[in-house]
Amino acid sequence: xxxxxxxxxxxxxxxxxxxxxxxxxxxxxxxxxxxxxxxxxxxxxxxxxxxxxxxxxxxxxxxxxxxxxxxxxxxxxxxxxxxxx
Numbered sequence: 001x002x003x004x005x006x007x008x009x010x011x012x013x014x015x016x017x018x019x020x021x022x023x024x025x026x027x028x029x030x031x032x033x034x035x036x037x038x039x040x041x042x043x044x045x046x047x048x049x050x051x052x053x054x055x056x057x058x059x060x061x062x063x064x065x066x067x068x069x070x071x072x073x074x075x076x077x078x079x080x081x082x083x084x085x
Contacts, residue, residue: 001013001036001061001062002014002015003062004082004083006079008065008066008067009058009063009064009065009079010062010063010064010065011055011056011063011079011082011083012036012055012056012061012062012063013053013054013055013056013063013083014036014037014039014040014043014052014053014054015051015052015053016043016046016050016051016052016053017046018051019051020051022049023049023050023051024049024050024051025050025051025052025053026050026051026052026053027052027053027054027055027080027083028042028052028053028054029055029057029076029080030054030056030060033060034060035056035057035060035061036054036055036056036060036061037061039052039054053083053084055079055080055083057071057076057079058071058075058076059071063079
């Protein structure tokens with residue numbers, strides 16, 4: 001498990017490999033009320049040339065936002081964008 005800090009937010013995620021310009025990246029979002037760990041079987045068998053990122057959505061796993069009590073779909077999307085940035 002890795003962590004990305006953006007402002008007061010902490011985004012927890014699993015990453016199948018190094019960030020590299022030659023790899024295509026696929027972001028897998030977990031179902032409610034699970035976490036990024038639901039993708040662990042897929043993380044063990046990533047095709048060559050691909051990188052998988054599986055973030056915990058806010059309120060699940062290790063992702064937190066102390067300033068926001070009720071995240072929206074826009075908030076979840078922004079977390080994925082920030083993780084890719």
